[in-house]
Amino acid sequence: MKLSATKGARILVLAALVASVAACGLPRSGPNKREIFAGSVLKQGDAFVVTVNPRVTRATAVVPSFGFGSDFRNAGVVGSDTIAAGDVLALTVFENVRDDPLLGNTGQRVSVLEQVQVDGQGFIFVPYAGKIKASGQTPDGLRQAITRKLDTQTPDPQVTVQRVAGDGSTVSVTGAVAATGVYPIERPTRTLSTMLARAGGIAIEPSSAIVRVTRAGRTGKVWLQDLYDNPALDIALRAGDQIVVERDTRNFVALGATGAQSLIPFESQTLSAIEAIATVGGLNTTLADPTGVFVFRNEPAEIANAVLGRNDLRGDQRFVYVLDLTQPTGVFEARDFVIRDGDTVYVTEAPFVQWQKTLSAVTGTSAAAESLTSVGSGG
Incomplete structure (x- = not known):
């Protein structure tokens, strides 16, 4: 009679533990498939849950396009020799006189002007020629301009202009x-x-x-x-x-039963869903449900209307795209579906994982309860 009462007490304790575990829930990485689908607009939720197919892939394949105006x-x-403000020039003037050159001393027919810098307005100053516009000209064009200025003051001047190092x-x-x-x-x-x-x-x-x-x-x-x-x-x-x-500053978030859960930067211009999964180490083979790969995204109205075949949506819309890797074309769809900046890639846990967690929790807790019952009964 005592044995039967003890056994009954243990059954009652085990039943209480199972009820307690079922009521409180177990740790998990996020919502399951049923809960995600329950948030669909079709079920009075706030997100459009859409299964990925070729048409959806084409409508959502938006990649940042850069370019120059x-x-x-x-x-x-x-031109490699175009003069600009800030450049430094070297000028050489050959004069066809001996006794009284314009720029040099008596008997000095060659005058060298080094380190002539083009000012901020693009001008240089040449003695007896005055201010001359240099920026935008080639050395040969500037040579001709200087020659014209000096020609009226010294006979047949010969001028050379060289563009040297400068800040132009x-x-x-x-x-x-x-x-x-x-x-x-x-x-x-x-x-x-x-x-x-x-x-x-x-x-x-x-x-x-x-x-x-x-x-x-x-x-x-x-x-x-x-x-x-x-x-x-x-x-x-x-x-x-x-x-x-x-x-590139774009990134996406990987969550759920993947090899890693973190913020992942893009490593190329385009990134497919299958590449995104591979980037984080693939699906966790002990936890993941390959029929429950989801991409969460806010879509602009233009794309949202194209995906749903509508024209009445305004503003950004919440979308959940569904990929089933067990379907005959599932991997192809994941390979073609483009991940975008700010996306969240979420993989649900397989249903049996929660059963395993429940059994593990019940088994471990029941063992503890049995020990407490044994102590309470005095052995």
């Missing part, structure tokens, strides 16, 4: 390059790609590098890979251009 593209290559036609290169600095626009460095090479090349992965150019208050930018692939994007440089190489 016409003011950048239509600018011709600057330069650009700044900063960011993720091997050697940041200020570089002159010279014959080998008159375009964007050659100037990047002059700065030692890119110091980050080319697939995630963006090149930004600011000129006269306007900015354009391109993917580095596009710059290499499309010669039309290799714009001509202008004095004062600011070139910055920066890493």
Whole structure:
């Protein structure tokens, strides 16, 4: 009779434990499939839950498109010898007289003017010739201008002009390059790609590098890979251009039964769902439900209407895209579906995982309860 009572007490304790576990719930990585679908607009929720198919993939395949405006593209290559404000020139004047030269001392037919800097307004000063506009001219054009000015004062002057080192036609290169600095626009460095090479090349992965150019208050930018692939994007440089190489700042969040749960930066221009999963170590084989791969995203109205075949939606809409990797074309759909900046990739746990957790919790707790019952009964 005593044994039967003890056994009954243990059953009552076990039943109480099961009820307690069922009521309180168990730890898990997030909502399950049933709970996600319960949040659908069709069930009075606030998100559109959409199964991914080729039509959805096409409608949502939006990748950032960068480029340069016409003011950048239509600018011709600057001549390697074009003079600019800030340049330093070396002038040499040969006079066809011996006794009374205009610029030199008696008997001195050659006069050298070194370190003649072009001022901020683009002018230089030459004795007896006065102020002459130099910026925008080639050395030969400036030579002719100086010759015309001096010709009325000394017979048949011969002038040479050489552009030497200076602060005129330069650009700044900063960011993720091997050697940041200020570089002159010279014959080998008159375009964007050659100037990047002059700065030692890119110091980050080319697939995630963006090149930004600011000129006269306007900015354009391109993917580095596009710059290499499309010669039309290799714009001509202008004095004062600011070139910055920066890493792509887009990212997505991986949660749930994946190999890692964290904020993941993009490593290429485009990233598919299957690549995103692979980036975080794939699905956790002991926890993941391959039929429950979800992508959470806020879609602009234009894309939301295209996905749903509507035209009445206004403003951003909450979307949950569903991928089932067990379907015959599931992996193909995940391979083609494009992940975008700010997306959350969430993988649900397999249903049996919760059963395992429940059984483990009940088994462990019942053992503890049995021990307490045993102590309470005195052995």
